[in-house]
Amino acid sequence: MTSDGTIIVEHLSKSFGPVRAVDDLSFEVAPGRVTGFLGPNGAGKTTTLRMLLGLVRPTSGVATIGGEAYGQISRPLRTVGAALEAASFHPGRTALDHLRLYTPQVGVPDARASQVLELVGLSEAAHRRVGGFSLGMRQRLALATTLLGDPRVLLLDEPANGLDPEGIRWLRGFLRALAAEGRTILVSSHVLSEVEQTVDDVVIIARGRLAHASSLAELAGMARVQVRAVSPDAAGLTALVDRSAWTRTDAGDPRVADLWDVDAATVGAAAFAAGLELHELSSRDPGLEGLFLQLVGAVESAVA
Ligand SMILES: Nc1ncnc2c1ncn2[C@@H]1O[C@H](COP(=O)(O)OP(=O)(O)OP(=O)(O)O)[C@@H](O)[C@H]1O
Numbered sequence: 001m002t003s004d005g006t007i008i009v010e011h012l013s014k015s016f017g018p019v020r021a022v023d024d025l026s027f028e029v030a031p032g033r034v035t036g037f038l039g040p041n042g043a044g045k046t047t048t049l050r051m052l053l054g055l056v057r058p059t060s061g062v063a064t065i066g067g068e069a070y071g072q073i074s075r076p077l078r079t080v081g082a083a084l085e086a087a088s089f090h091p092g093r094t095a096l097d098h099l100r101l102y103t104p105q106v107g108v109p110d111a112r113a114s115q116v117l118e119l120v121g122l123s124e125a126a127h128r129r130v131g132g133f134s135l136g137m138r139q140r141l142a143l144a145t146t147l148l149g150d151p152r153v154l155l156l157d158e159p160a161n162g163l164d165p166e167g168i169r170w171l172r173g174f175l176r177a178l179a180a181e182g183r184t185i186l187v188s189s190h191v192l193s194e195v196e197q198t199v200d201d202v203v204i205i206a207r208g209r210l211a212h213a214s215s216l217a218e219l220a221g222m223a224r225v226q227v228r229a230v231s232p233d234a235a236g237l238t239a240l241v242d243r244s245a246w247t248r249t250d251a252g253d254p255r256v257a258d259l260w261d262v263d264a265a266t267v268g269a270a271a272f273a274a275g276l277e278l279h280e281l282s283s284r285d286p287g288l289e290g291l292f293l294q295l296v297g298a299v300e301s302a303v304a
Contacts (some may be wrong), residue, residue: 004031004066004184005031005065005066005079005152005153005183005184006028006029006030006031006065006066006067006184007028007029007052007063007064007065007153007184007186008028008062008063008064008067009025009026009027009028009048009052009061009062009063010026010061010062010063011024011025011026011060011061011062012024012025012026012048012051012058012060012061012062012063013025013058013059013060013061013208014044014047014051014056014058014059014208015059020207020208021044021047021208022044022047022048022051022058022208023044023207023208023209024061024209025044025048025061025205025208025209025210026061026210027203027210027213029184029186029201029203030184030201031152031153031182031183031184032179032180032182032183032184033179033184033185033200033201034175034176034179034185034187034198034199034200034201035184035185035186035187035199035200035201035202035203036187036188036189036192036195036198036199036201036202036203036216037049037186037187037188037189037203037205038188038189038190038191038192038195038202038203038204038205038292039190039204039205039206039211039296040190040206040296041190043190043205043206043207043208043296044205044207044208045157045188045190045205046084046157046188047208048063048205049082049084049155049157049186049188050084051063052065052070052155053070053080053082053084053155054069054070054071065079065080065153065184066079066152066153075107075149077105077106077107077148077149077151078106078107078108078149078150078151079149079151079152079153080151080152080153080154080155081145081146081147081148081149081151081153081154081155082146082154082155082156083142083143083145083146083155083156083157083159084155084157085157089130089131089133089138089141090130091129091130091131092129092130092131093129093130094126094127094128094129094130095117095122095125095126095127095128095130095133095141095144096113096114096117096126096127098130098141098145099112099113099116099117099141099144099145099148100113102145102148103148106148106149107149108148108149108150112148113148114126116144116145116147116148117144119144119147120140120141120143120144120147120174121140121170122137122140122141122144125137135162135163136162136163136164136167138162139159139161139162139163139167139171142159143156143159143171143174151183152182152183152184153183153184153185153186154175154178154183154184154185154186155186156185156186156187156188157188158188158189158190159171159175159187160187160189160194160195168194171198172197172198175187175198176198179200187199191289192204192288192289192292193288193289196216196288199216200215200216201213201214201215201216202214202215202216202219204292204295204296205299206295206296206297206299206300206303207299207300207303209299209303211295211296211298211299212295219288219291220288222291223285223286223287223288223290223291224260224261224286224291225263225283225284225285226258226259226260226283226284226285226286226290227258227259227260227262227263227264227267227281227282227283228251228256228257228258228259228280228281228282228283228284229256229257229259229267229271229278229280229281230255230256230257230278230279230280230281231255231257231271231276231277231278231279232255232277232279233255233276233277234254234255236274236276237254237255237257237276238254238257239274240270240271240274240276241257241259244262244270246259246260246261246262246267247259247260247261248260249294249297250301263283264281264282264283267281268281
């Protein structure tokens with residue numbers, strides 16, 4: 001393992017029979033940052049994480065952590081902490097007993113179990129049976145389990161799932177602090193808004209393909225105002241949009257033009273000059289979530 005915990009995914013593909021779950025996917029995840037791994041249900045996030053962990057063999061391409069495939073890392077549980085599926089806990093075990101099951105595998109002393117419980121704020125519940133835990137407490141316990149080996153890299157599948165606003169706030173602060181220590185943190189989610197305040201970088205996928213990868217700040221800079229022009233003259237509207245080379249997304253009605261790279265005043269002036277009757281001219285800010293859906297939609301319609 002090289003000194004840093006950079007994750008590199010290169011031309012990664014995985015087919016399950018006719019289903020292309022991951023399709024020529026490439027991206028990098030940098031240490032010292034929290035990266036959101038985003039995409040709608042079925043986009044291929046879990047399959048990608050499973051390939052990173054050597055649990056699924058890629059059809060082609062490679063996925064490495066610190067320059068090595070997971071199977072080559074000498075003490076993998078001390079290097080990579082992963083929480084993939086909704087963790088299942090034996091309901092009769094206490095939180096501490098659950099963690100002590102794993103300490104020998106990870107190769108850390110039993111005392112580490114109490115330390116990680118303290119890190120996730122569960123010390124007071126250490127001797128309580130997990131069967132009585134709330135979903136939020138289970139999520140914290142799953143996170144504590146991933147931290148046993150003090151790993152440099154954390155892969156977390158939907159860690160905010162089931163957390164209340166207070167739990168989400170806590171998770172945000174916790175992950176940010178771990179990243180500030182130089183760790184690589186990859187967090188999957190199917191909604192950008194859930195991780196928007198947590199992540200530094202985003203990797204967005206759809207239909208197994210890369211839709212977008214950048215810092216969150218760059219993505220926010222792309223969130224543009226959308227202008228909607230509605231005319232009873234569909235052919236005239238299309239001719240104006242084409243002539244002006246504006247970017248139009250399909251609104252499902254030829255009399256409606258949703259435009260991304262122009263302001264309302266410019267559209268109004270051009271329509272007036274062309275003698276085109278408009279019944280509506282409005283602008284709206286689709287926000288980050290709207291942009292996310294647009295990026296996903298562009299890939300989905302290209303694949304369909
Ligand atoms: N073992 C498998 N056998 C067959 N198909 C699979 C298998 N694992 C995943 N798939 C298919 O691959 C595609 C990607 O699934 P994956 O679970 O990776 O997506 P995801 O982005 O994690 O979705 P979700 O947010 O719903 O968990 C889906 O169409 C899924 O049905």
